[in-house]
Amino acid sequence: MKHAGAFEVVRADRAGMEVRSQIAEIFADGFSQWLTYFSKDRDVIAKAFAHMFVLDQFYVALAGDRVAAFGACTDCRSFALALQRAPLRRHLGWFKGTMAAIVLKKEFQKPFADPPAETGSVEFIGTALSFRGQGAASAVIRHMLDHLPYRTYLIEEVADTNIPAIRLYEKLGFTEYKRNSLSPRQARMSGIHHMVSLRLEKA
Numbered sequence: 001m002k003h004a005g006a007f008e009v010v011r012a013d014r015a016g017m018e019v020r021s022q023i024a025e026i027f028a029d030g031f032s033q034w035l036t037y038f039s040k041d042r043d044v045i046a047k048a049f050a051h052m053f054v055l056d057q058f059y060v061a062l063a064g065d066r067v068a069a070f071g072a073c074t075d076c077r078s079f080a081l082a083l084q085r086a087p088l089r090r091h092l093g094w095f096k097g098t099m100a101a102i103v104l105k106k107e108f109q110k111p112f113a114d115p116p117a118e119t120g121s122v123e124f125i126g127t128a129l130s131f132r133g134q135g136a137a138s139a140v141i142r143h144m145l146d147h148l149p150y151r152t153y154l155i156e157e158v159a160d161t162n163i164p165a166i167r168l169y170e171k172l173g174f175t176e177y178k179r180n181s182l183s184p185r186q187a188r189m190s191g192i193h194h195m196v197s198l199r200l201e202k203a
């Protein structure tokens with residue numbers, strides 16, 4: 001059942017004390033499948049990565065004092081995440097923590113080669129398991145589209161296997177503008193054939 005009107009969307013740095021750990025828990029539920037090399041324990045993933053969210057780049061859909069969904073929107077120049085070696089090493093161990101800092105920085109803090117003007121980059125959308133399918137992610141992205149000053153919004157590199165995410169973005173009006181193929185070996189290992197990028201021009 002949809003409760004789209006039930007969510008209040010606010011910038012994460014204005015949402016109160018518990019917000020970072022709640023975002024981290026949702027992140028661990030939604031993104032752990034990419035991080036199993038570093039830990040298979042979802043609670044460890046939540047603790048290890050909680051530090052990295054740059055809260056003034058994030059918006060959260062709140063249901064009372066619970067974070068139902070989160071997402072970031074940057075200006076294509078700043079980063080939504082800031083990985084630090086010390087907390088990663090503390091929770092993942094010295095070696096994996098160091099690897100996470102090196103490898104994931106390249107993934108999570110990837111600069112735009114030629115940052116486009118007046119463009120928002122929508123990144124790291126996630127909904128808590130208990131709030132999935134209730135319009136929470138839609139509420140976060142709609143809030144960005146309604147309140148941020150950009151003319152164009154990009155969502156870069158969504159796995160073609162992530163049907164819920166692609167349907168969500170298309171439902172909100174995003175359309176595919178680019179797809180990058182993975183190598184046959186990467187495709188065999190991950191099941192992903194393309195990384196799809198989507199764009200929305202605000203009327």
Ligand SMILES: CC(C)(COP(=O)(O)OP(=O)(O)OC[C@H]1O[C@@H](n2cnc3c(N)ncnc32)[C@H](O)[C@@H]1OP(=O)(O)O)[C@@H](O)C(=O)NCCC(=O)NCCS
Pocket residue numbers: 029030031069124125126127128131132133134135136137138139157158159162163164165167168169171
């Ligand atoms: C993708 C994700 C953020 C969707 O969040 P959500 O709050 O459940 O999405 P909404 O309720 O706002 O759904 C809006 C639309 O998205 C599509 N959608 C959402 N979940 C879907 C699913 N499981 N299967 C197919 N379509 C889905 C539907 O079109 C839906 O509209 P409808 O309910 O009227 O059919 C959530 O599944 C998630 O956190 N996934 C893990 C993290 C992730 O992959 N993030 C995206 C990285 S690019």
